Amino acid sequence: MKHSDQLHADASRLPMLLFIAWRNIWRSPVRSILTIGALAGGLVMVILYAAMMEGMIRQMVHQATAISIGHLQIHRQAYVDDQDLYATLPWSYLDTIAGVFPEISLAPRLYASGLASTAETSTGVLIKAVDPAREPQVTRMLQQVRQGKMDLGPADDSQDGLPRNNLVIGAQLAKNMKLQPGSELVLVTQAADGSIGNALYRVAAILKPLEPNFDRMGVLMSIAAYQQLMYLTDGFHELVIRLDDATDLGVMQAELDAELKKLVSEQPLDELGGTPVVRNWRQLTPMVADMLEISKTITFFVGFIVIALASMGMLNTMLMAVHERTHEFGILLAIGMKRRWLLLMVLLESFFLGLVSALTGVLLGIGVIGLFGERGIDFSGMLPDGYDWGGIVFEPYMKLHLEPLDLLLACLLMLVITLLASLLPAWRTVRLRPAEVMR
Amino acid sequence: MTTIDNDSAGKTAMALLTLQGVDKIYRQGELEVRALQEIDLTVQEGEFAALVGPSGSGKTTLLNIIGGLDAPSHGSIQLNGTSITTLKEAELSDFRLFQLGFVFQAYNLVPVLSALENVELVMVLQGRDVRERRERAEHYLELVGLEKVMQRRPAALSGGQQQRVAVARALAAGPRLVLADEPTANLDSENATALLDIMHRLSHEEKTTFIFSTHDRRVMERAERIITLRDGKIVSDKHIGQESHEQMA
Ligand SMILES: Nc1ncnc2c1ncn2[C@@H]1O[C@H](COP(=O)(O)OP(=O)(O)O)[C@@H](O)[C@H]1O
Ligand SMILES: [Mg+2]
Numbered sequence: 001m002k003h004s005d006q007l008h009a010d011a012s013r014l015p016m017l018l019f020i021a022w023r024n025i026w027r028s029p030v031r032s033i034l035t036i037g038a039l040a041g042g043l044v045m046v047i048l049y050a051a052m053m054e055g056m057i058r059q060m061v062h063q064a065t066a067i068s069i070g071h072l073q074i075h076r077q078a079y080v081d082d083q084d085l086y087a088t089l090p091w092s093y094l095d096t097i098a099g100v101f102p103e104i105s106l107a108p109r110l111y112a113s114g115l116a117s118t119a120e121t122s123t124g125v126l127i128k129a130v131d132p133a134r135e136p137q138v139t140r141m142l143q144q145v146r147q148g149k150m151d152l153g154p155a156d157d158s159q160d161g162l163p164r165n166n167l168v169i170g171a172q173l174a175k176n177m178k179l180q181p182g183s184e185l186v187l188v189t190q191a192a193d194g195s196i197g198n199a200l201y202r203v204a205a206i207l208k209p210l211e212p213n214f215d216r217m218g219v220l221m222s223i224a225a226y227q228q229l230m231y232l233t234d235g236f237h238e239l240v241i242r243l244d245d246a247t248d249l250g251v252m253q254a255e256l257d258a259e260l261k262k263l264v265s266e267q268p269l270d271e272l273g274g275t276p277v278v279r280n281w282r283q284l285t286p287m288v289a290d291m292l293e294i295s296k297t298i299t300f301f302v303g304f305i306v307i308a309l310a311s312m313g314m315l316n317t318m319l320m321a322v323h324e325r326t327h328e329f330g331i332l333l334a335i336g337m338k339r340r341w342l343l344l345m346v347l348l349e350s351f352f353l354g355l356v357s358a359l360t361g362v363l364l365g366i367g368v369i370g371l372f373g374e375r376g377i378d379f380s381g382m383l384p385d386g387y388d389w390g391g392i393v394f395e396p397y398m399k400l401h402l403e404p405l406d407l408l409l410a411c412l413l414m415l416v417i418t419l420l421a422s423l424l425p426a427w428r429t430v431r432l433r434p435a436e437v438m439r
Numbered sequence: 440m441t442t443i444d445n446d447s448a449g450k451t452a453m454a455l456l457t458l459q460g461v462d463k464i465y466r467q468g469e470l471e472v473r474a475l476q477e478i479d480l481t482v483q484e485g486e487f488a489a490l491v492g493p494s495g496s497g498k499t500t501l502l503n504i505i506g507g508l509d510a511p512s513h514g515s516i517q518l519n520g521t522s523i524t525t526l527k528e529a530e531l532s533d534f535r536l537f538q539l540g541f542v543f544q545a546y547n548l549v550p551v552l553s554a555l556e557n558v559e560l561v562m563v564l565q566g567r568d569v570r571e572r573r574e575r576a577e578h579y580l581e582l583v584g585l586e587k588v589m590q591r592r593p594a595a596l597s598g599g600q601q602q603r604v605a606v607a608r609a610l611a612a613g614p615r616l617v618l619a620d621e622p623t624a625n626l627d628s629e630n631a632t633a634l635l636d637i638m639h640r641l642s643h644e645e646k647t648t649f650i651f652s653t654h655d656r657r658v659m660e661r662a663e664r665i666i667t668l669r670d671g672k673i674v675s676d677k678h679i680g681q682e683s684h685e686q687m688a
Contacts, residue, residue: 009566016563023551327546334508334543335608336536336564338529435509 013341021348024321025356035317036357042310043361043414044368046303050406051369053299055376055399060288061281068210069281070107070138070240072253074260077274079237085112085192087273088235093263097239100259104243104252107131107138108236110226114189116219121177126217127187129226138242141210141220146171148181148205152222155202158184165225166204170218174206181205187219192232199229253278299406300413307414311421314357318350318425329429330437342429350422351415358411365407369400376400454517455615455648456482456505461514463500463671474500475671478514482616482650487642489662490652496668498652499620505650506539506618507531519615536564540609542619542651547605548593554580554600555589558608565612572611579607582644583637599630606638610645617642619651623658635661 025032065071078087094108110129115122132152136142142150145168155164169179179185183203191197201221209215227233243252260276269275282289322329329342376399463475474497482488490498503509505516507523516523519538526534535541548557555576562572580589583603593601602622609617619638623631635658642649651662659665667675 012566013563016560020549020551027551328549331541331543331547332549333532334506334535334541335561335612336532338532338564341564435503 010341010344014344017341017345017348021345022352024345024349025352028321031317031320032353035313035353036360038310038313039307039354039357039414039418040361040364042306043358043410044365046306046410046413047361047365047402047407048368048400049302049306050299050410051365051400051402052377052398053295054403054406055401057292057295058401059399060291063210064285064288065242065246065281067140067144068214069284071243071246071249072241072256072278072280073284074239074241074256074276074278075237076269076276078272079274080277080279081274083111084273085232088232088237089239089276090235090267090269092267093260093276094236094239096263096267097256097259101252101256104241105134105137107134107240108223109135109238109240110223110230110232111237112189112226112230112232114187114219116173116177117186117188118177118179118183123173123177124217125173125187125219126213127189127219127221127226127229128214129221129223131223135240138240141207144208144210145205146208147174148203151204152220152225155204158200162200164200164202165221165228167201167225168205168207168220169203170215171206171209172216173218174203176216179203179206185219187229189229191230195231197229197231199225201225249280253280300409303410303413304417307410307417311414311417314350314353314418315421315424317353318346318422319428321349322346322425322428326432326437329432330434333432333434333437339430342432343426346426346429347419347422350418350425354415354418357418358414361414362407362411365410366402369402372400454481455484455486455519456480456650457515457517458505459515461501461504461511461516463497463504463509464512473671475504475511478671478673480666480673480676482648484615484648485642485646486648486650486664487639487662488648488650488664488666489659490650490666490668491654491659492668492674493654497671498668500671501668502618502620502650502652505616506541507535536561536612538615540612540614540617540647542602542605542609542617542622544621545598545601545625547608548601550593553590553592554585554596554604554607557593557604558611561608561612575611576607579611580604582610582641583607597630599626599634602626602630602634603637606634606641610641610647614647616648616650619649621652621654623653623655628655628657631655631658632661 074089076084076087076089078084088110091108094106098106108131112127112129114125114127116125130141130152132142148168150168151166152168153166155166158164164184167185169185173179177185181203185201185203186198187201188196188198207214207218207220210218221229223236241256243249256278260278264275282292332342333339376397378397380397458478458480461475461478461480462473465472465474478501490501492498500509504511505518507526510524518534521534523531523534541547548554549560552560555573558576558580559572562575567575577586577589580586583606585600585603585607588596588600593604596604605622606617609619617638622638623634626634638649638651639661641647653659663679665675665677665679666673
């Protein structure tokens with residue numbers, strides 16, 4: 001009973017406390033504005049940082065899934081373990097999976113290593129073969145042309161009248177071998193039957209940096225051309241899968257896994273290649289997945305530290321304010337103000353400072369991000385071409401992406417920290433002894 | 440909320456304020472300062488009493504103890520039937536809020552509030568409703584002659600005006616006793632005597648008891664009773680216009 005009366009009494013005094021606290025902020029306008037400026041500036045940094053991280057993550061995920069990795073991939077265990085050339089899945093598997101899961105898009109791929117030569121130079125390459133019809137349904141790899149025109153079909157014959165196929169190569173490889181669209185290239189490999197396979201190719205296009213290995217050593221050709229070169233026709237190494245809705249990735253992964261088990265029992269595989277495994281993009285790019293996990297935590301800590309530093313100004317301001325008002329607080333205590341109301345008044349003043357700073361910071365943050373716009377921050381002058389992190393290539397534009405939840409979190413963080421910083425100044429009022437203050 | 444009954448029984452029979460054997464000893468490490476010694480004092484309802492004495496004689500200490508801002512080392516204080524030395528801090532705070540008014544030497548007011556809001560403030564603390572406190576605040580500001588400057592903040596008021604706002608604030612709360620520690624110390628003599636005249640008049644009109652300290656002779660002259668302190672002791676206690684009775688220590 002007494003307690004609820006007290007709460008009621010406190011509540012009825014609240015408007016006055018709010019009123020005085022608000023006005024107190026503007027007592028030293030310059031000091032308050034500097035304090036708010038520091039806090040809002042800190043918040044802008046945090047918002048910008050969070051938007052950069054979020055933008056980067058989205059770009060990386062996009063890069064990872066949309067451009068080359070897809071959502072899920074199926075390989076045989078021996079291929080996963082040591083890129084065993086013979087660890088292929090039979091073509092019938094592709095047809096069966098396509099029949100069972102009509103809603104997903106599938107693209108088979110094959111790989112090999114070889115030696116690429118021109119008249120001047122030769123170098124080791126990684127051959128990647130895709131199905132020019134299926135690949136575009138799954139990834140945008142074939143759209144990533146920097147120079148030339150995408151073409152994986154047969155090319156015109158060479159000057160000596162030899163047949164040629166078109167292929168597409170990585171940007172760094174093109175630079176190292178001084179290749180241009182239209183240049184000629186010889187590939188030499190050890191084919192599946194143990195013979196030396198070699199053929200003549202025409203460089204149709206040069207790709208943008210996709211992933212560092214491909215960029216340096218990658219040669220992209222059609223599966224038909226690969227089969228001619230490698231005599232490997234009974235299956236494929238990799239099946240890339242794209243889902244329309246990636247949210248139930250786990251479910252799809254499990255269903256595929258079950259279907260593959262069934263397939264293995266119906267259409268047994270050879271012993272050496274091992275069982276088929278389905279992995280999602282997080283498993284395929286563990287660095288990116290780890291980074292996604294920790295980046296939120298890092299952003300939070302960076303935010304915490306930046307705001308905590310900025311709130312030192314606030315701590316100082318409130319300590320000064322409380323110190324300056326020692327006499328005034330003494331008078332208020334003498335005339336019958338409750339200590340807890342005085343304490344609340346100081347906390348409210350800090351809260352208002354934090355709130356004004358938060359609002360200012362959010363508006364400025366949104367404004368700054370708006371300034372950079374859709375394109376993001378241009379780093380093209382600062383980053384080397386095809387700069388990668390964890391095997392994922394960055395575009396030289398850092399897109400900023402503002403999550404409303406991040407914004408809310410940043411504001412809450414700011415209010416909590418400023419309130420923490422005001423505990424010490426507020427506590428000072430508790431020790432005030434009016435008799436000493438009044439002298 | 441603990442409110443204290445203003446109309447406690449037996450007020451005619453009992454004095455408003457009774458101090459018995461009040462000592463105040465300040466300890467500063469090894470050193471002991473006896474700021475008040477063996478103070479016995481009785482103040483009746485409606486008195487207008489001055490506490491005089493040289494600097495360091497214990498005027499502030501005595502007023503603080505009467506006002507419950509400081510505790511005596513020994514002795515008892517009865518104020519309006521309450522033994523204030525037995526009250527806890529929260530009870531003392533309420534006691535001051537409802538029974539006492541304070542006017543200090545200077546900077547009595549909250550700088551970010553207007554004169555009117557400053558007077559209202561104490562009534563907000565008392566929990567009075569909006570209309571009542573607005574009416575009372577305006578009324579008391581009129582009584583101290585500040586109806587024209589009610590909306591001004593303290594910085595826009597003269598020192599004399601600020602002290603009058605403080606008097607209005609003290610009275611608007613409806614206290615039994617107003618304690619004023621050197622309320623005129625920062626005023627020129629013209630403003631000082633004007634403030635005293637206002638306090639004196641309101642003491643009669645409002646039937647409110649005043650105890651104020653001063654060392655200004657012209658201010659003293661307005662008092663109906665002069666209590667003189669020296670070295671923490673009451674060395675004389677004169678009722679002006681009556682036969683004076685001195686108590687030598
Ligand atoms: N907090 C304190 N600590 C120690 N001594 C004090 C304290 N407050 C007052 N005194 C001493 O008590 C005596 C009375 O002081 P005070 O009541 O302020 O006198 P007045 O108001 O008459 O000038 C003085 O000697 C003063 O130095
Ligand atoms: Mg004094």
